Amino acid sequence: MIMSKQKNILLGHGSGGRLSHQLIQDIFVKHFDNPFLRKQGDSAILEMDSSSLAFTTDSFVVDPLFFPGGDIGKLAVAGTVNDLAVAGASPKYLSASFIIEEGFSIELLEQIVISMAAEAAKANILIVTGDTKVVDRTKCDKLFINTSGIGTLGKSSGDITTGKHIATGDKIIINGHIGDHGMAVMGARNQLQIKTKIDSDCASLNGLIHEAMQIEGGIQFMRDATRGGLATVVSELCSDKTYGIDLYESQIPLRDSVRGMCELLGFDPLYVANEGKVVMVVAARLVDKVLEKLRNHKYGKHANIIGEITENHPGKTWLHTTIGGKRMVDMLAGEQLPRIC
Amino acid sequence: MKYIDEYRDKEKVMALADQLKRLSRKPIRIMEVCGGHTMAIQRFGIPALLPETIELVSGPGCPVCVTSRAYIDQAIAYSRMPEVIITTYGDLIRVPGSSSTLDREKAAGGDIRIVYSILDAMMIAKQNRNKKVVFLGIGFETTSPASAAGIAKAQMAGLFNFFVYSAHKIMPPPMAALIDEGVNINGYIGPGHVSCITGSHIYDFIPEKYNLGVVISGFEPLDLLQSIYMLVKQHEDGQAAVEIQYSRAVKPEGNLKALDMLDEVFELRDDWWRGLGTLPQSGFGIREKYAEFDAEKMIAVEVETTREDKGCICGTVLKGLAKPSDCKLFGKACTPSEPVGACMVSNEGACAAYYRYNMG
Incomplete structure (x- = not known):
């Protein structure tokens, strides 16, 4: 059977036989092309120039597969790149595994793969190995993607994941508007019939983070604020610690469109997912320099200082509300549900 | 925006907060009876x-929280x-029944769908004519x-596989019952959205019979502060009246068209409230002429014997007699991800709100 005549994924595409081979050549190798992948060994043999490596994995099951500002493919690359980058690593290589529901459109699959290749090129990383499985119709929801990634670490960057050097007075920075991804995906679900112009912020942040890390001794801690949103990152950060966090609601960048949709659905934007946002704890004396680096990058134009580390209320995050009130911020429990009245 | x-x-x-500080002399306990508030x-x-003179307490204004476990079962x-x-x-969907939740039933294969409006539910009925589509009216x-x-609309369209299981309730009876039970408050922040429909006269009996003020409030910070101010003012002056702070949405006579619609389809019946028990004429049952859309009448089903949880003080919390943190389950056995009582489930439940914003 000739690939170009076949419009949908068959169980045979995952069998390891001729169809699998065609799919790999015509879609994956074609778009992800690089010397490591081209060899098509059982393992990719990589060359590294670092004694310390960062290694991470993530699976992507977003519904719908395409949403304003991105798709599952872009997300699968950017998500793993960001997990490496916030650990202070330089992302180098990715694997990509696809679990595809029988009957899925090959054209859509190719679109997603092209989007992955484009994001990989932007992030300057290579997709060097992968796998494809096809499951019976209804045994998975259209397409799931897993990516794993490897990055190299500089000497001092190991402490960034643990936040070992965080001190009272350090500032909290975020690189831009919160809640865009979560609300873009909500808006794309037909069920709501809301028309929005909200684009997901889905993006690889390794370039931005690399810039900010040029300020030596500046960044004490980093985490990407994905599921659970900004609130979950800051709550986790100070939980069980000897310090607490003060956040200033009026300083947190939030688009009117996202805010409006949150109001409508009864969501708290602090808990809405992002896919292109990093929260940094930065030493106070270097905060202006780090902020300048961030604001000069296209993914950090709206970067802002949104809070600080305090010795008051250890283990807790307090939000100073826009109206001058105060409330505690805790981790998200379960999913946010729309309210009913 | x-x-x-x-x-x-x-x-x-x-x-406004400054003015309040200057105005408030006598201690005052104000109850909000709307989950949105x-x-x-x-x-x-x-x-x-x-x-310090002003204390806010939460009342039974979250519909999910006051719904009986028997309904969930x-x-x-x-x-x-x-x-x-x-x-x-x-x-x-996360509210605990006696031995399960809708969430767990969904995971076990039950066809349970979250909708944002009854129209979505009717659309599902239209697309699944061979199924019975039950909308949980809360x-x-x-x-x-x-x-x-x-x-x-279902009757006009002949949508005979569509049913409503009504737990709809009305607000004034619990507001009276709370005072009858001796709950110590000096005034009510009246529900804003309820009052858009009902108007303000449904609360007239509260100042008349109980000498307590009611101020119908909007949902923004200035709305709430102004409403609190109006209640404090009444309290300081020894007055009790129904006032509308949320005047950009609430008219004294309410939404007559919506009220007509309610009267056309529903009739009042005695209903059970968590924490308050059965209150006469406090819930909406579906009138006989629409019986073919009434799940209770049309779909016979065997239900397990309802079992209430011991140790959960949701009822007392709903009456404003205890704070969520007074409950020994609060924050330990009962959290938003593993709720024991209904007050912890809904976003608007007193325990969930308290947990989320106040576990300091």
Whole structure:
């Protein structure tokens, strides 16, 4: 059977036989092309120039597969790149595994793969190995993607994941508007019939983070604020610690469109997912320099200082509300549900 | 953002908070009976702006929280019938029944779908004519007109595989029952959205019979502070009256069209409230002429014996007699991800709001 005549994924595409081979050549190798992948060994043999490596994995099951500002493919690359980058690593290589529901459109699959290749090129990383499985119709929801990634670490960057050097007075920075991804995906679900112009912020942040890390001794801690949103990152950060966090609601960048949709659905934007946002704890004396680096990058134009580390209320995050009130911020429990009245 | 920022102006908020501090001399306990108010008060951190003389307590204004466990058990029983699709607002799906939740039934294969309006549920009925689609009708006078309109529309369209299982309730009976039970408060923040439908006269008996003030409030910080101010003023002056702070939405006579719709489809019946027990004429049953859309009448189902949880003090919390943190389960056995009581489930439940914003 000739690939170009076949419009949908068959169980045979995952069998390891001729169809699998065609799919790999015509879609994956074609778009992800690089010397490591081209060899098509059982393992990719990589060359590294670092004694310390960062290694991470993530699976992507977003519904719908395409949403304003991105798709599952872009997300699968950017998500793993960001997990490496916030650990202070330089992302180098990715694997990509696809679990595809029988009957899925090959054209859509190719679109997603092209989007992955484009994001990989932007992030300057290579997709060097992968796998494809096809499951019976209804045994998975259209397409799931897993990516794993490897990055190299500089000497001092190991402490960034643990936040070992965080001190009272350090500032909290975020690189831009919160809640865009979560609300873009909500808006794309037909069920709501809301028309929005909200684009997901889905993006690889390794370039931005690399810039900010040029300020030596500046960044004490980093985490990407994905599921659970900004609130979950800051709550986790100070939980069980000897310090607490003060956040200033009026300083947190939030688009009117996202805010409006949150109001409508009864969501708290602090808990809405992002896919292109990093929260940094930065030493106070270097905060202006780090902020300048961030604001000069296209993914950090709206970067802002949104809070600080305090010795008051250890283990807790307090939000100073826009109206001058105060409330505690805790981790998200379960999913946010729309309210009913 | 227009129509929102005006009501969240920090300077105005601070000025009003200052005026309140100067005005309030006598201690006052104010109860909000609307879950939306509970949520807004916590979210904006309003208690931090009030002088010590003013205490806010949460009442039974979250429809999910006051719904009986027997109702959840029956909804779960429906969901186990292969020919039934359950459609519900999201809040209900984690509420514990006697031995399960709709969430768990969904995971076990029950066809349970979250909808944002009764119209979505009717669309599902239209697309699944061979199934019985049951809509869980929850809420006060805010959501019940929509349910009434849905039922009337289903009859016109001949949508005979569509059913409503009504737990709709009305607000005034619990407001009276709380005072009758001796709950110590000096005034009510009246529900904003309920009052858009009902108007303000339904509360007239509260100052007349109980000498307590009611101020119908909007949901923004300035709305709430102004309403608190109006209640404090009444209290300081020894007055008690029904006032409308939320005048941009609430008219004294209410929404006559919605009220007609309610009366067309529903009739009052005795209903059970968590924490308050059975209150006469406090819930909406579906009138006989729309019986073919009444799940209770049309779908026979065997329901397990309802079992209440021991140790959970939701009832006392709903009456404002205890704070969520007074419950020994609070934050330990009972959290938003593993709720024991209904107050911890809904976003607007007193325990969930308290947990989320106040575990300091």
